Amino acid sequence: MSFYGAVLSASPDLGSKYIVAASSNHKEHETLALWQPGMMSWHVCSGVDIDGPKDLTFFQGKLYVLMRYTPHLFAFELEEDDRGFMVSRVQCCLTELLHEHSFQAGGALNMVVWRGELLLIVRHYDDNYRREHNVLKVEVFALDMSTNPYGLTEIHSLNGDCVFVCTGGCKSFPASTHEGVEGDLIYFVPDVWKPYDTFVYSMRDGRMRPFAANLLPCDFDVPEKNLDFPVWLFPSE
Template identity: 70%
Template sequence: MGSGRNRSDAMFDGMPQTRPGFESEAGVSLWAGLQPDILGVVLRFLPCLADRARVRCVCRHWRAGGHGHVLPPPLPILVLPEFKFSSLSIKGDLMPVRRVPVPREVAADDLRCVGSFDRWIVGVTPSMDRSHSAVYHRDADGKTFLVNVFSRKVIRLPQLSSYRDKFSAHSREALRILVGTPYISPLRQVVLSNAPDSGSKYIVVASSNQIVGQAQQLALWQPGMISWHICSGAVISGPLDLAFYQGKLYVLVRQKAHLFACELEDGDPEFLVSRVELCLTELPNHPSQEGGAICSNMVVWRGELLLIVRHYIDDFQNSQVLKVEVFALDVSTNPYGLTEIHSFNGDCIFVGSGGCKSFPAGLYAGFEGDLIYFVPDDCKPHDIFVYNMRDGSMRPFAAKLFDCYFGVPEENLDFPVWLLPSE
């Protein structure tokens, strides 16, 4: 299917917001009887979710017949500011941007996306000053919620942030403080242990910007809790990356590659961080990298926890990447062992501010594998490139789409988040 017609009124599941005018045309009746099995074959040849939605929104018969098929996962989607979406194409480029309507109860011009899991995204809105109802505060987050971009189901989370200079009774009650201060700065990353509709218990973990003079903070929540569990520690300081792996929460200090393993003790409905272990403090020595800076991320790939490290020339502010290294972590040793790898067995990794995702690229003929896609994030807003694991080469990625990220103060940027939904 071509991408020329931008049906912004069609949801990802093929449900149009308004009834298509062409559905009543006489020509549609000639195709209305198309067998569901044939529609399933057609959908399997469409790797982009937007194209699958266009097929389903042709008419109500195709919409009904297009569901219920076991399809390979669609190509990754990039969630951009203002709730705009762009699907990756089979050639590895981004398709035209389209906006997907959000539920009215969470719609806002300043809506930010700070994480994703399967079909769900994590959204936040700015905090509003109660004394001046029309004034928003960009230095704090207001409402936080989970939104299913297919069904548009909304799960509201307890309010997390407060104002640094106003510790009202409402703030203290909303933040059930266990350790640290009753203030959480704007969220930068939120991860989930499972999808909310998976039938299993799920945990939501959020990290915030670091406030000068204060320790980094983590906030944890699961259904049944009326407030967040707040943790802070002086040793966990700086931009963080979060990941769930083998029942533990891993916290990575990105600019130092210091890795912490957190054991979560389940309760009903509360839970606690029962133990925090520092399991990695340094990378293998490379003489050529002395004096440089690094930025690191984690990703779970085929049952392994990987560490992705970008090395920069001279200092961290320099936007030039010297090289990229990928290590498989051996969690059976103390400290964890590192083995450098040079292949994803045809898969691709997608790195962004909402965490890293792996994708089985080999499912689609013609889609190149063993690549890492980097897009802007709060740690490195100028990194927009694709890295080839096989030969170590780097090439630009969607440069025109990200022109808006250059020359804008970091605090005013809404960084994109990768969404990898299943069908």
């Protein structure tokens, strides 16, 4: 098994029996795998159609799994006891609703936890997106979990915070706590190890600008075309 991203239900420093959820490549399928300290092997989730690139996050006691290229959002309920944990319920809580907001094939989806809310970040591409990856617009929605399926409310401000979006996951934090980043901006870093979708989006006016990042060649045994992307180390809480 190989992993493309992982999230923890709690910090190991807190002494709790946390759960690790990972997007894994298992037998040529990219699926969901779960693990907990003390387990001898990973538990690979089956029976749910979640094969493909995805975002993962723990939020309000549930594990949320978002498919990146189809408007499907799953909520996993996990129960724990002295023997470990089990998946007690899986709910598909977002499917066709995005079609009301003009989401079509050719878009990309991400999610991020921000100030006690779960946000959905949507990129819309033109008809040539598979070849050019030209982004037409970006939309950000707060998920309303009081309805079934979940509702969407578009937002236009991060209240001075910023968001980083990349293949390994998304992170929001106050821009004022870190030098070099600006508030109300979403920083998109390349996806799938290619320099596509590398831009900065302003929540204030909807403008997009290039990412000012020029990396020098290195001596690693990596094709040159795969060197032209930044690597981000998210700050700890």
